[in-house]
Amino acid sequence: MPAVGIVIGDGNREYPGKLTLYVTMTCIVAAMGGLIFGYDIGISGGVTTMESFQKEFFPSVYEKQKNDHESNKYCKFDSIPLTLFTSSLYLAALCSCVVASYVTRAFGRKLSMLLGGVLFCAGALLNGFATAVWMLIVGRLLLGFGIGFTNQSVPLYLSEMAPYKYIGALNIGFQLSITIGILVASVLNFFFSKIPGGWGWRLSLGGAVVPALIITVGSLILPDTPNSMIERGRFKQAETKLRKIRGVDNVEDEMDDLIAASEASKLVEHPWRNLLQRKYRPHLTMAILIPSFQQLTGINVIMFYAPVLFQTIGFGNDAALMSAVVTGLVNVGATVVSIYGVDKWGRRFLFLEGGLQMLISQVAVAAAIGAKFGVDGNPGVLPKWYAIVVVLFICIYVAAFAWSWGPLGWLVPSEIFPLEIRSAAQSVTVSMNMIFTFIIAQVFLMMLCHMKFGLFIFFAFFVAVMSVFIYVFLPETRGVPIEEMNQVWRSHWYWSRFVDGDENGRVEMGKVH
Numbered sequence: 001m002p003a004v005g006i007v008i009g010d011g012n013r014e015y016p017g018k019l020t021l022y023v024t025m026t027c028i029v030a031a032m033g034g035l036i037f038g039y040d041i042g043i044s045g046g047v048t049t050m051e052s053f054q055k056e057f058f059p060s061v062y063e064k065q066k067n068d069h070e071s072n073k074y075c076k077f078d079s080i081p082l083t084l085f086t087s088s089l090y091l092a093a094l095c096s097c098v099v100a101s102y103v104t105r106a107f108g109r110k111l112s113m114l115l116g117g118v119l120f121c122a123g124a125l126l127n128g129f130a131t132a133v134w135m136l137i138v139g140r141l142l143l144g145f146g147i148g149f150t151n152q153s154v155p156l157y158l159s160e161m162a163p164y165k166y167i168g169a170l171n172i173g174f175q176l177s178i179t180i181g182i183l184v185a186s187v188l189n190f191f192f193s194k195i196p197g198g199w200g201w202r203l204s205l206g207g208a209v210v211p212a213l214i215i216t217v218g219s220l221i222l223p224d225t226p227n228s229m230i231e232r233g234r235f236k237q238a239e240t241k242l243r244k245i246r247g248v249d250n251v252e253d254e255m256d257d258l259i260a261a262s263e264a265s266k267l268v269e270h271p272w273r274n275l276l277q278r279k280y281r282p283h284l285t286m287a288i289l290i291p292s293f294q295q296l297t298g299i300n301v302i303m304f305y306a307p308v309l310f311q312t313i314g315f316g317n318d319a320a321l322m323s324a325v326v327t328g329l330v331n332v333g334a335t336v337v338s339i340y341g342v343d344k345w346g347r348r349f350l351f352l353e354g355g356l357q358m359l360i361s362q363v364a365v366a367a368a369i370g371a372k373f374g375v376d377g378n379p380g381v382l383p384k385w386y387a388i389v390v391v392l393f394i395c396i397y398v399a400a401f402a403w404s405w406g407p408l409g410w411l412v413p414s415e416i417f418p419l420e421i422r423s424a425a426q427s428v429t430v431s432m433n434m435i436f437t438f439i440i441a442q443v444f445l446m447m448l449c450h451m452k453f454g455l456f457i458f459f460a461f462f463v464a465v466m467s468v469f470i471y472v473f474l475p476e477t478r479g480v481p482i483e484e485m486n487q488v489w490r491s492h493w494y495w496s497r498f499v500d501g502d503e504n505g506r507v508e509m510g511k512v513h
């Protein structure tokens with residue numbers, strides 16, 4: 001997720017500051033924001049394969065998969081209410097993003113986090129105690145509203161509290177905690193599914209209450225950010241707070257820049273209209289395409305539905321949930337690789353290498369499933385070695401995503417938007433991501449039913465398209481301070497026609513970003 005907000009410093013200036021208790025607490029709360037998002041992503045697929053859950057809420061799916069040995073296996077989970085259970089969260093998150101950005105600006109980051117935490121708690125409880133499908137869906141909607149608030153406020157809070165030099169790392173750190181949340185969810189699903197009497201799914205869904213409570217309590221005890229005090233004209237208070245947060249006395253430089261940034265952002269009258277200007281065409285294009293492409297890699301087919309997918313292709317219950325744990329582990333590990341490599345190897349290299357690796361593994365998965373299942377999806381008994389090969393290719397695919405499009409899908413947009421369009425462009429990025437996450441969650445099981453193993457070719461096609469797009473249109477942004485970005489567009493073979501001349505030239509941001 002993005003570390004949104006006003007980035008301070010002139011790219012060369014080093015602000016003094018230590019890793020204080022405040023900063024550490026900030027990181028913990030921020031980690032909870034990512035964790036709970038990841039938890040929601042990872043929990044639903046496993047829960048929907050639990051028999052007690054299916055029997056209680058989706059008896060027709062249960063019957064179909066128990067008794068129907070004849071018809072197409074690719075279709076055994078194809079049920080609109082079942083997919084709505086997963087996808088409704090992202091639709092709600094999309095809607096609440098808009099309200100959340102207003103609340104965060106007008107009433108501060110803490111209130112937004114508190115609202116997010118409370119909505120999460122309500123959603124988790126409603127889900128854990130659900131006795132009807134509507135309770136499940138309303139619970140997921142509440143969780144989604146919560147995500148809209150925390151995804152807006154937590155990264156912003158984080159980027160304002162963290163010492164300048166940690167901002168980049170925290171950006172990927174947030175994505176890392178999403179992947180950890182997904183992993184925790186799949187491990188819990190694995191163990192909870194063994195609990196008899198229908199308690200397993202209740203514990204899995206209700207478990208979200210733990211990180212939700214941490215965020216709620218955190219938002220009450222954490223301090224306000226100096227930035228939001230400055231926005232409200234409390235300069236003295238902000239300076240005292242900044243000293244305390246940074247653990248040093250000489251915070252004058254940072255204070256000056258914060259005040260300048262706040263004043264500059266007040267001058268931005270029409271961020272949305274700004275974004276439509278010709279000179280921001282490259283930014284708008286990236287704000288729309290990068291998050292859309294991130295989802296069109298098909299990653300959430302695996303993240304949401306890995307256990308469903310593995311059961312569809314003939315794995316037993318346990319093996320399906322275990323395989324989801326394995327892909328979850330690979331996801332976390334490869335995100336760490338990205339943190340290590342992103343400044344060493346550059347963004348373009350990771351995008352292109354990741355794209356190629358995803359393409360090859362998707363074609364391999366399609367071929368392996370197609371060869372064994374044909375179009376009617378009836379493999380007889382799936383040999384163990386064959387199942388392992390399929391899981392292996394899926395892991396190769398997940399690893400590629402997790403060190404390329406996963407973190408870079410957030411990092412690259414966050415480093416190319418100049419201050420005067422930053423908040424608008426960031427909202428476009430977050431919204432596009434949510435829209436496509438919703439669409440994929442909603443239509444995947446139907447697509448699997450109709451396109452069968454060809455579904456993986458469908459996503460492979462998009463991976464090819466997006467890799468070509470990166471190769472041709474995305475300049476390298478590694479180590480480019482934001483005030484130099486315009487120069488990068490200006491020397492690009494295509495974007496130079498939009499960002500040419502001095503009139504569009506450098507944005508006067510030396511002090512404020």
Ligand SMILES: OC[C@H]1O[C@](O)(CO)[C@@H](O)[C@@H]1O
Nearest residue numbers: 001041179300303331406437
């Ligand atoms: O780690 C995979 C996860 O990362 C995201 O792309 C968010 O950045 C999610 O949509 C996905 O489930």
